[in-house]
Amino acid sequence: MSKTDPGNYFEDFRLGQVLVHATPRTVTAGDVALYTALYGPRFSLFSSDEVARASGLRAAPVDPLIAFHIVFGKTVPDISLNAVANLGYAEGLFLAPVYPGDTLM
Structure with missing residues (x-):
């Protein structure tokens, strides 16, 4: 018996x-802060509240790549634990800005 969920296989998924x-x-x-220190800010929108407010946002959102890395990292046990490769991210969408304090599920 495994201490962890063995994950899903292709046959376990269904459309929708x-x-x-x-x-x-x-x-x-x-x-x-850690992401910015490691990779550097890509755009001023994500590192300046002033630029973000001038763009109509309430504050500087997190860089979308931080959200991507967190969200797709959380999917590994459910989606890709048994995968040879992760495919299909080309159709991923960022539907709303993510701010510090937001919880991603």
């Missing part, structure tokens, strides 16, 4: 299936 991941993750200012 919605996956609710077991562990939500709240994005923190520390996440943003």
